[in-house]
Amino acid sequence: MSERRYSVGIDLGTTNCALSFIRPDQEEADEIVTEMMPVAQLTAPGTVEERPLLPSFLYLTHPDEFSPSDLSLPWNARVSYITGELARARGITTPIRLVSSAKSWLCHPGVDRRAAILPPEAPAEIGQVSPLQASIRYLEHLRDAWNHRHPDAPLQNQDVVLTVPASFDPAARELTAEAARESGLENLVLLEEPQAAFYSWIQSSRSGWRMQIKVGELILVVDVGGGTTDLSLIAVTECEGAVELHRIAVGNHILLGGDNMDLALAHLLKAKMVGQGTIDLWQLQALTHGCRAAKEALLSDPDLKTFPVVVPSRGSKLIGKTLHAELTRDEVEQTIIEGFFPLVDVTALPATRARTALTRVGLPYAQDPGIIRHLAAFLTRQAGAAGDLAGFREAGTSAGFLRPSAVLFNGGVFKARILGERTLEALNSWLQAAGSPKARLLEGVDLDMAVSRGAAYYGRVRRGRGVRIRGGAARSFYIGIESAMPAVPGIEPPVQALCIAPFGMEEGTEADLPPQILGLVVGEPVRFRFFGSAVRRADVVGYTLESWKPDELEELENVEATLPADGHQPGEIVPVRLRARLTELGTLTLEALPLSGPDHWAVEFNVRGS
Amino acid sequence: MPSFFARISLAFKLFFRVLLDPEFAARATRLETGVPVPTERPGAPPPLFKEAQPDAALQLLGLLQQEGRFVDFLEEDLTGVTDSDIGAAARVVYQGCRKTVRDHFKIVPIRTEQEGSRITLQEGFDAASIRLAGNVIGKPPYNGSLIHRGWRVSEVALPKVAPGHDIRVLAAAEVEL
Numbered sequence: 001m002s003e004r005r006y007s008v009g010i011d012l013g014t015t016n017c018a019l020s021f022i023r024p025d026q027e028e029a030d031e032i033v034t035e036m037m038p039v040a041q042l043t044a045p046g047t048v049e050e051r052p053l054l055p056s057f058l059y060l061t062h063p064d065e066f067s068p069s070d071l072s073l074p075w076n077a078r079v080s081y082i083t084g085e086l087a088r089a090r091g092i093t094t095p096i097r098l099v100s101s102a103k104s105w106l107c108h109p110g111v112d113r114r115a116a117i118l119p120p121e122a123p124a125e126i127g128q129v130s131p132l133q134a135s136i137r138y139l140e141h142l143r144d145a146w147n148h149r150h151p152d153a154p155l156q157n158q159d160v161v162l163t164v165p166a167s168f169d170p171a172a173r174e175l176t177a178e179a180a181r182e183s184g185l186e187n188l189v190l191l192e193e194p195q196a197a198f199y200s201w202i203q204s205s206r207s208g209w210r211m212q213i214k215v216g217e218l219i220l221v222v223d224v225g226g227g228t229t230d231l232s233l234i235a236v237t238e239c240e241g242a243v244e245l246h247r248i249a250v251g252n253h254i255l256l257g258g259d260n261m262d263l264a265l266a267h268l269l270k271a272k273m274v275g276q277g278t279i280d281l282w283q284l285q286a287l288t289h290g291c292r293a294a295k296e297a298l299l300s301d302p303d304l305k306t307f308p309v310v311v312p313s314r315g316s317k318l319i320g321k322t323l324h325a326e327l328t329r330d331e332v333e334q335t336i337i338e339g340f341f342p343l344v345d346v347t348a349l350p351a352t353r354a355r356t357a358l359t360r361v362g363l364p365y366a367q368d369p370g371i372i373r374h375l376a377a378f379l380t381r382q383a384g385a386a387g388d389l390a391g392f393r394e395a396g397t398s399a400g401f402l403r404p405s406a407v408l409f410n411g412g413v414f415k416a417r418i419l420g421e422r423t424l425e426a427l428n429s430w431l432q433a434a435g436s437p438k439a440r441l442l443e444g445v446d447l448d449m450a451v452s453r454g455a456a457y458y459g460r461v462r463r464g465r466g467v468r469i470r471g472g473a474a475r476s477f478y479i480g481i482e483s484a485m486p487a488v489p490g491i492e493p494p495v496q497a498l499c500i501a502p503f504g505m506e507e508g509t510e511a512d513l514p515p516q517i518l519g520l521v522v523g524e525p526v527r528f529r530f531f532g533s534a535v536r537r538a539d540v541v542g543y544t545l546e547s548w549k550p551d552e553l554e555e556l557e558n559v560e561a562t563l564p565a566d567g568h569q570p571g572e573i574v575p576v577r578l579r580a581r582l583t584e585l586g587t588l589t590l591e592a593l594p595l596s597g598p599d600h601w602a603v604e605f606n607v608r609g610s
Numbered sequence: 611m612p613s614f615f616a617r618i619s620l621a622f623k624l625f626f627r628v629l630l631d632p633e634f635a636a637r638a639t640r641l642e643t644g645v646p647v648p649t650e651r652p653g654a655p656p657p658l659f660k661e662a663q664p665d666a667a668l669q670l671l672g673l674l675q676q677e678g679r680f681v682d683f684l685e686e687d688l689t690g691v692t693d694s695d696i697g698a699a700a701r702v703v704y705q706g707c708r709k710t711v712r713d714h715f716k717i718v719p720i721r722t723e724q725e726g727s728r729i730t731l732q733e734g735f736d737a738a739s740i741r742l743a744g745n746v747i748g749k750p751p752y753n754g755s756l757i758h759r760g761w762r763v764s765e766v767a768l769p770k771v772a773p774g775h776d777i778r779v780l781a782a783a784e785v786e787l
Contacts, residue, residue: 029660045782046678046775047669050767069774093786293705310701314784316682553644 004602005187006150007160007463009034009196009455010142012135015104015226016053016260019142020452021158022460031206032460034453036571039145041084045070051085053448054141057085058099058134060119060126072251075144084139087358092285092549096122102134104255104363107165109557120362132175132182139183145492148231156600159462161455165230166192166474169532170588171605172602177587185258189507190586191458193451194221195247195469197410200454202467204444212442213406215243218386219442220404222375222423223451229254229371231378232467233402235386247471248532249385249402251378252554256366258292258413263326264335264369265291268411269309272325278309286311286325294327295336297415302385305329340369341422346376346401346430360366372426379430381535388537399434407415408442410450424536439573470506473582477501478553481518482527495552497545501580501588503537509581514542520592523570525562527606532556541580558606561592569601578603665777670769672780673714678706681780714767720760731758 004024019037026032038050045066059082062070065440068312071079082090091098091391099118106113108131116128144542146155152571163187164176175191180188191199198221200210213219215238231251231467237244266288279287288307306326313321370376379401385401407427409420418443428438447452463466478497501511522525531553539545545553563574578591579600583589590603611621615777628635674680683703711717720739723729731740733750739760742752771777 041771043769046772046777047769048772049769067776069772072772093784097702106761251758309704310698312679312682312699312702316685316781318679318682319686319688321693322695322698322702324698324701500617552667 002575005332007138007456007459008146008155008158008261009158009191009451009452009457009459010139010160010162010499011193011196011449011452011455011593012138012164013056013225013451014101014228014257015056017056017138017142018053018449019146020449020456022456022569026493027460027465028419032457034200034203034456036449036452037146037149039084040074040144040148041141041145042071042073042086043084044086044089048074049085051434052215054084054138054145055092056102056138057087057102058083058102058129058137059090059094060097060099060122062097075148077429079385082139083137090556095119095281097126099134100177102131102138103361104227105131106135106170106175107253108363109169109171110364113171113175114607119298127556128337129536132179135176135179136182138180143185147312149353154590156186158409159187160185161189161191161196161459161462163191163193163196163451164251165228165249166194166232167228167230167253168192168251169556170477171607174587174605175607177585189459189462190497192232192247192250192471193225193457193472194223194230194250194410196232196233196451196458196470197221197223197445197456198245198408198454199440199457199461199470200450201445203453204446205455205481206222208244209492213501217405218402220427220439221380222406222407224371224413225408226259226412228256229256229374230364230365230457231375233382233404234384235389237389240435243467245467245469246389247392247463247469247474248389249378249382250474251374251463252365252534254374254539255363256369257373258411259551261336261340262288262292262295262370264339265295265332268335269325269327274324275587276323277313277321282314283311283569291327295332296416297331298327298332299418304571327378336416337422338420340371341426342370342372342374343422343426343429344370344376346380348373348376348536350374350377357503372423375423375427376430379404384535384537399436401430401434403431403434404439405435405437406440410447412447414447414514423608471505473588474503474537475532475534476503477579477580477588478531478533478539478545479518479559480531480555481516481544482525497531497547497548499539499543499592500578501539501582502540503533504581507582507586508584512541513577513579516542516544516577517575517595518592519573520561520563522563522568522572522574523565525560527558527560529605530559530605531557558605559590560606561603563592563601563603568578576601626733665771666768668780669771670714672777673710673769674707675780677710678703678708680707714769715763716765717761717765720762721756723756723759725756726761727756728753 006024007022009020020034021037022032022034036052038052039054040050041054043049047071061080061082061510068078071082096119102118105118111117112133116130117200118129118131118134122128143155149342162180164173177190186421205212213236215236217236221232232247233249235246235248237246266284269287269291270284273279290311294309296306306328311323312318350370350373352367382402383400393588407424413444414420424439424441424474460466476499478499480495482495491587497518498514500514505511534552535552568574573597579591579593581589591600593600628638679702683699731750731752739762
């Protein structure tokens, strides 16, 4: 690696993408500067503008919709799809052609992520795309925009860190890595978004972070993006006099974010405007935008009692056709603060609704909008997460929940400072009741760009400059094995869970081989059920669970192995053992190894839905 | 390079002009000896006014319409319309146009002093950015009170337009199928 490379961080978000970078000449600098790449994109037909973010929207155009020249980009004369701002704008009036939230679909275990299923329920004439393809389109756009600006340093040759939610399961991580490979990004690693936000905080504090956090501290990262809420805990420990950071726990995947809040307010105002005329989808979108501005204004200025929201008509008449309503402070406080940030007890559990058998295939949105309830459930679930860290101040078990000493907020939602304060207030009330000191707020991250900035910074940390958060796998993993018992009608044979990858397995390492031997049928796909656990930290490879509590193990997508027939008779049963490996890149791979011989076969995640 | 015959023709022309025009002969001497010809200034030539390119203006108009419904608003007939109806529409225009202008221009005040305060203009001040009014006599330094602080655009970032894009379409007609 003689050539000096940029360190590039890409935040491939649910609603927005961002790209930050560190120049090669910053390699030796003490105070490094991360820069943000403005992303050139279509903002109107025939109009290309640079914007800080690339909205993660893909619009599949109709041939009669645009004149030929109106879709050209500086690097591509003619495209049949639009990404970014214009895609979002067009999709409001023609939603059947708009792909949105591709990232949430990418980790939806109920659908085939390689199948052309987006936009869902699009008419047959529209050539749908897969969640994977949509992700590739966004990455290609960022790649081309970069290469257009840096013709001498193509992105393919730079070190790229791509962020994923901490809650992403192995299959979703693998799909993200696949999207990056398809976009030609070779020198790639994955990084969890809350960790990226924390790296960004470290970088923005310059060298001051060592003064602000101490050994024995536990830092909670709350990352509320447009569409997802992602939680992580980072412990500060000491090893031979040096400070070490450990990411010790991550939360579940929660599809709940700032967009939900703005939409809740929009529906509230829509009800108020009911006498003024009908509101179509376009106007609801305009209303949602207006509500976001009104929310931010009302939540940041305590003297403001009301904020006007206006929605123009789609026609050219403005006067008399413009809908008008006022959002009041009470309404915002009721809807946002009480609805999304309720002051609840730490024992409160998020409400879940039993799933009905025949639901339309859609995204598994969070059933409970109470972000603070999700936070309470996370800290309770992870009560034991710090217990096995040597020299740690105190375990969480005595209080029944894990007690952080500092909090870092990330995501546009927290631009309304009161929402962060409210979260801290809830957390501190729990801490106080447990007799613990209050948690502090860590400040100074750029709420929109922290993830991509932190990712770029991490690229430099990987080259050995700066402190690294030790993380590894945030779960232990298990293969489901049906126990041998006589078939009883109506009763499913009990399943045992065989641990094949321990908790905290580090990148670039292989797990031990479990002693258990499985039989694979040559030439036929063999499927195993696959589980992950964010709480069982002590299980070693080969350990078998006979039974488990419902929230202890989470069933993930099946894994599937197909043994090629060469060298074997079709139908022959080959005894194998399964080995897990966490790649440098950050993805989990599984291999089937026969008891003898040098062969090994890949075991794939079944991302085709179940 | 002129051809041989063109050069013969030129040589004859110059021969007669050198003979008949003493002023021309003096310039020819300087040309022949290699001394540079001093440029003459028989009064400054009339300035060349340039036509402002309509593209940027059309583009801005389109942007203001797109975000702020600017053209829609100006095309409305306001006679007999109540102020409260105008107010609701004006908010749409205000919010959208303000965003457009802020996104594409960085506008800074020319003078940072409070309006109404006394300021002094030294000799050599920029008459293009500061307009004198009222009792305009004498020589600098001038003392006066700041009526309007002035605005100047310090940065412009207009979108790029694709070749072949019809910029005269400020807002496409919309047909819902």
